Amino acid sequence: MTTKTENAEFGIFLMAYSPNPILVCQADSAITYVNPAFEKLTGFRAAELIGINAPYPWWLPETIDKTHRAFQTAMTTGVSRIEEHFQKKNGDRFWVELTAGLIENGSGTRYYLSNWVDITDRKKAADELRESEERYRGLVDNITTGVTLISPDMKIQAMNRQMRRWYPHIDPSEKPLCYHAYHDPPREDRCTDCPAFASLKDNEVHESTREVSVHGDMRFHRIVSSPIRNNEGRLVAAINMIEDITAARQTEMRIKSLSHQLLRAQEDERRMISRELHDSVAQELSTVKIALATLLDPHASVPPEMLQKVSKLTRLLDRSILSVRNLSYGLRPPGLEEFGLLQTLATFCEEFAESTGIEVDFQTAGLKNSFLGSFIEINLYRLIQEGLNNIRKHAAASRVMIKLVGSHPNIILRIIDDGQGFDVKARERALDAEKRLGLRSMKERVSLLQGRMELRSRLGKGTSIHVRFPRQEKKGESKK
């Protein structure tokens, strides 16, 4: 018995010096012992606690029932390692990891021993981590960019909310899919040309794609795909960020189609006005002129003042007819429909040379007997007209060389002058500021022809304009 008592005393001694808070109570929950570490953590003195029954004062009022039930279960079965949230005497809250067990003394009395480990700091850190993770997830879930994480074996590891919204038919947990397989029904094969695949080979990929969505509408996406490495620098995943640029792309296309329509409408209008001037106004003026000439009976004697007046009116009519006709020709290239583009251009160049004194050498090859379509023809005519007008206004050139060549599948136009040249970059900046036409409208036309325009110039060395565009309008973006 002595040994037993000694052992019991040693046990009490150990408990008193244990760094962990320890509580002992009887089966009826009356507290029989708390150690100094317990007093220190909770702020309650042993004297206040000995003999009291559950519910204990460190239990939280809001969870008191749950705690009570757990306590009763523990009293019958014992528990190991549960986490509990309690409060100190002063109201501060703390977390403990609680291990409890039933012990029996020699006389058969059962005690309940509860050993606590203060885990408040650990818990706080974990909470903070979780919160920051939640914030981060919230961020990723609430952006309008689709984000997907793809594993090295090309399986989707995670998708954010946007991605799930775009591809509701994809269940990442079931199907091994990479971005390019986001079809409906999903493709089972693994493509080797998709951004994720490239990123898993350690490449950063930027690309734009066009696809038909599950709902059948055309979507445009910009994709950025990057490799992700762990702390040791090993490649562990690819992250795909997908941005929906459909609205921007559609606006872009709408603007393009609008300016296309605008130029067409402008040409139609010009043609209409030109025809009206030429075929109605000028005709009628000519009719009036004839009427005037035949008004007076040549055999009757007419007062000289009258004759003078008539001849004055006739001269006025001549001038009107001439200016109406020139106006009409200026609005619409005369003869484009009747004689074709090349003939009309050659005549235009000759007339330009004659009226400006600038020598124009117009050469063409590979376009004989070919009708390019009225849209291309009128725009080519306008390009050359605008090019020559720019040269007349700004270049101080004495010679211009125009080369128009069919080079299947393209048409190439070069306008080269020997004038004073200019600083291209400075000029472009000035153009933006001035909002003047000229070069700008040439660029616009070239873009409508789906071509490229290149401008080269050096001070004192002349200017060269190089235009290249497809002979046929590309499919899908044809005229309306």
Place this chain on the structure above:
Amino acid sequence: MSRKNSVLIVDDHPLFREGLKSIIASSRQYEVVGEAGTGQEAIDLVGQLSPDLILLDVSLPDGSGLELIGDLTRCCKKSRILIVSMHAKIDYIVKAFQAGATGYLAKGSAAEKLLQGMEHVLKGDYFMDTSVSQQVVKKLVGLAPKESLTTGSNYDALTAREQEVMVLLAEGLSVSQAAEKLFISPKTIENHRSNIMRKLGIHKTIDLVRTAARLGLIDIDLWKE
């Protein structure tokens, strides 16, 4: 007194036709036998009336008067055609004479020159009024030194594929590179190349580059040559 010359007026403006008639009425030599406002009417009337002279407008509601010239002369070989047109551009004048008209008068000059023009054309002469003839002479004078439309090569004889191949070779691509670019075999490219050289009448690759540069197919600083 000799027989009056019969005249048919083809113009879609009734008032202008009236004007022409009033000028013609001032001369005793002519008689307006018919008027037409469209090309079809003109063809019908020429068949019926076989006029000595047709005054023809170039712009008609049912097509170009220029194209009508041939039809009209076929209908009645003896009819002479004097164009009376609002157009005074060289291209129209040339086309009109090529098609078989023998006179060209701008409408603006009709009041002064119509009778003179009719007289000349009926005599079998060619007639142009001064506002028109000025341009024609200028064109004739200017024509000799200029070679506006021709580049002196047979580039136009190349097929679309040959054009495609030529520019690639001129840009400096090798046969195999060009083949890869056009998805055809190097042998086919070789064939195209020899056809191009034959058609252009050249024997060396450098000449192919030179021709391409001269045509404007490839970029070179042209004024530096």
